[in-house]
Amino acid sequence: MPLTLYNTLTRQKEPFAPLNPPYVGMYVCGPTVYGDPHLGHARAAITFDVLYRYLRYLGYRVRYVRNITDVGHLEGDTDEGEDKILKRARLERIEPIEVAQKYTALYHKAMDALNVLRPSIEPTATGHIPQQIAMIQRILEQGYAYVVNGSVYLDVEKYRQDYPYGILSGRNIEELLAGSRELEGQGEKKHPWDFALWKRAEPTHLMQWDSPWGRGYPGWHIECSAMSIHYLGVPFDIHGGGLDLIFPHHEAEIAQAHACFGKEAHYQARFWIHNNLVTIEGQKMSKSLGNYITVEEVFTGSHPRLVQGYPPMALRFLVLQAHYRSTLDFSNEALRGAYRAYLRLMNAYHRLLQVRPHAYSTYMVSSWRERVFAALDDDLNTAAALALFFQQADDIIKLYRGELLLSQVDLELLLKTWQEVLFEILGLLPLQSVEWERWQRLVQLTVRLRQQARAEKNFALADCLRDELQRVGVKLLDFPDETLWEVGERA
RNA sequence: GGCGACGUGGCCGAGCGGUUAGGCACGGGUCUGCAAAACCCUUGACGGGAGUUCGAAUCUCCCCGUCGCCUCCA
Numbered sequence: 001m002p003l004t005l006y007n008t009l010t011r012q013k014e015p016f017a018p019l020n021p022p023y024v025g026m027y028v029c030g031p032t033v034y035g036d037p038h039l040g041h042a043r044a045a046i047t048f049d050v051l052y053r054y055l056r057y058l059g060y061r062v063r064y065v066r067n068i069t070d071v072g073h074l075e076g077d078t079d080e081g082e083d084k085i086l087k088r089a090r091l092e093r094i095e096p097i098e099v100a101q102k103y104t105a106l107y108h109k110a111m112d113a114l115n116v117l118r119p120s121i122e123p124t125a126t127g128h129i130p131q132q133i134a135m136i137q138r139i140l141e142q143g144y145a146y147v148v149n150g151s152v153y154l155d156v157e158k159y160r161q162d163y164p165y166g167i168l169s170g171r172n173i174e175e176l177l178a179g180s181r182e183l184e185g186q187g188e189k190k191h192p193w194d195f196a197l198w199k200r201a202e203p204t205h206l207m208q209w210d211s212p213w214g215r216g217y218p219g220w221h222i223e224c225s226a227m228s229i230h231y232l233g234v235p236f237d238i239h240g241g242g243l244d245l246i247f248p249h250h251e252a253e254i255a256q257a258h259a260c261f262g263k264e265a266h267y268q269a270r271f272w273i274h275n276n277l278v279t280i281e282g283q284k285m286s287k288s289l290g291n292y293i294t295v296e297e298v299f300t301g302s303h304p305r306l307v308q309g310y311p312p313m314a315l316r317f318l319v320l321q322a323h324y325r326s327t328l329d330f331s332n333e334a335l336r337g338a339y340r341a342y343l344r345l346m347n348a349y350h351r352l353l354q355v356r357p358h359a360y361s362t363y364m365v366s367s368w369r370e371r372v373f374a375a376l377d378d379d380l381n382t383a384a385a386l387a388l389f390f391q392q393a394d395d396i397i398k399l400y401r402g403e404l405l406l407s408q409v410d411l412e413l414l415l416k417t418w419q420e421v422l423f424e425i426l427g428l429l430p431l432q433s434v435e436w437e438r439w440q441r442l443v444q445l446t447v448r449l450r451q452q453a454r455a456e457k458n459f460a461l462a463d464c465l466r467d468e469l470q471r472v473g474v475k476l477l478d479f480p481d482e483t484l485w486e487v488g489e490r491a
Numbered sequence: 492g493g494c495g496a497c498g499u500g501g502c503c504g505a506g507c508g509g510u511u512a513g514g515c516a517c518g519g520g521u522c523u524g525c526a527a528a529a530c531c532c533u534u535g536a537c538g539g540g541a542g543u544u545c546g547a548a549u550c551u552c553c554c555c556g557u558c559g560c561c562u563c564c565a
């Protein structure tokens with residue numbers, strides 16, 4: 001079965017096939033770097049990280065472009081709004097570019113911790129002003145934009161005569177207009193739904209560039225069109241982002257692509273993929289509401305709503321346990337559950353590494369493996385795929401103890417599936433650290449000492465050792481003939 | 492007001508016409524020096540109502556509720 005993905009554009013799952021196999025062009029809207037990376041950033045990054053990893057696993061040569069937005073995006077919806085990065089710069093009393101650099105670094109740090117692979121290309125908006133200007137110029141030449149007072153706007157009314165505006169979001173312009181609030185400060189535009197491609201800058205505006213229309217800065221949506229098309233051509237295979245970007249951001253991108261390149265642009269991308277949002281106790285998390293939890297806070301537990309901190313993989317696992325198109329409600333309980341579940345799987349993996357093959361198998365591995373990949377192929381159903389691993393986790397200790405048997409071939413296939421899916425595709429990290437080997441030997445020694453104490457009926461000492469091990473996060477499994485151990489939560 | 496999504500057992504979360512999802516937590520039992528783990532067993536679910544169907548958590552309609560987008564946001 002081929003990989004199928006839900007396409008927002010067509011509102012259905014479609015088999016994925018690249019335009020120019022084996023190459024795949026994928027563009028994902030990255031962060032606007034003016035604040036600490038939060039749970040929403042983590043979810044989006046992990047979602048598309050898994051898609052990226054899976055496409056590569058399937059043998060595609062993927063060029064993955066994820067931008068850094070380091071300019072523009074006004075606070076309000078009027079011409080007088082303040083650029084968010086500039087506002088941050090003013091608050092922190094640093095240069096705008098320092099704001100961008102600082103938060104880009106924090107974003108990278110957080111994503112690295114979550115084992116999110118860096119994209120092939122990570123372009124910045126400020127680094128691609130010429131491409132944006134060129135695109136705007138061409139849109140003007142095609143007659144789909146107009147210049148007013150040093151600003152350039154996309155003429156949606158004109159565009160609608162030739163292309164469907166609202167195709168991605170399912171929006172109807174008349175209704176949109178009727179239902180929208182009265183907006184102030186839009187005097188320059190011919191119609192309220194026109195949007196800026198280029199904005200005239202006041203002399204005091206800190207970030208501005210020369211353009212054919214005077215000093216100014218790019219509009220809200222042009223950077224993604226310009227950069228994606230610059231690196232991937234048009235149309236390209238996959239365009240991704242958060243659900244909240246569908247309108248107006250992605251709708252505007254499609255319009256810009258058509259306005260610039262005509263029907264050849266073909267909705268800019270074949271597949272439009274959107275991940276759902278993270279909620280906190282059922283409520284939307286957003287920068288503007290100020291109720292967001294940062295990735296760093298999850299690690300340290302230093303947020304009023306967090307009971308304690310958890311390692312990065314707990315968060316990654318939590319994200320993976322939900323389908324990317326469902327909302328994910330974040331809570332202490334959910335995070336704790338995810339961490340425990342992660343530990344259980346990783347302990348099973350380490351046990352699996354120690355299993356010895358036998359002459360024959362007592363159960364089938366290949367059919368299980370097929371079901372795992374069928375889940376991934378079904379619109380990246382990571383939750384269903386993980387569920388299948390828990391099924392196996394129960395059997396691994398039996399394999400280890402010889403209560404179930406696998407042949408060399410089956411055992412290798414099982415191990416390969418665990419490694420490929422859990423680590424390579426889902427991007428989880430195993431428990432090992434640089435200290436793992438040394439740590440393991442110390443635990444082993446302590447376990448043996450306890451066994452000896454038990455043999456001598458020195459239960460006080462034996463229980464003391466057990467409690468101490470528990471405190472550093474070692475869980476003991478006593479069998480009649482041996483004692484095994486695995487990694488648990490720290491007491 | 493328009494567009495869209497969703498309501499699944501204590502919590503999280505798959506399923507999209509008929510088979511146990513799964514995870515976390517919980518109860519009883521076996522085992523154990525005591526525990527843990529394991530195993531066995533049990534409990535407990537599909538917001539409400541009507542309809543389609545041999546059969547619905549899954550399709551249709553209505554109602555209730557929640558959330559998102561329509562303004563920057565992943």
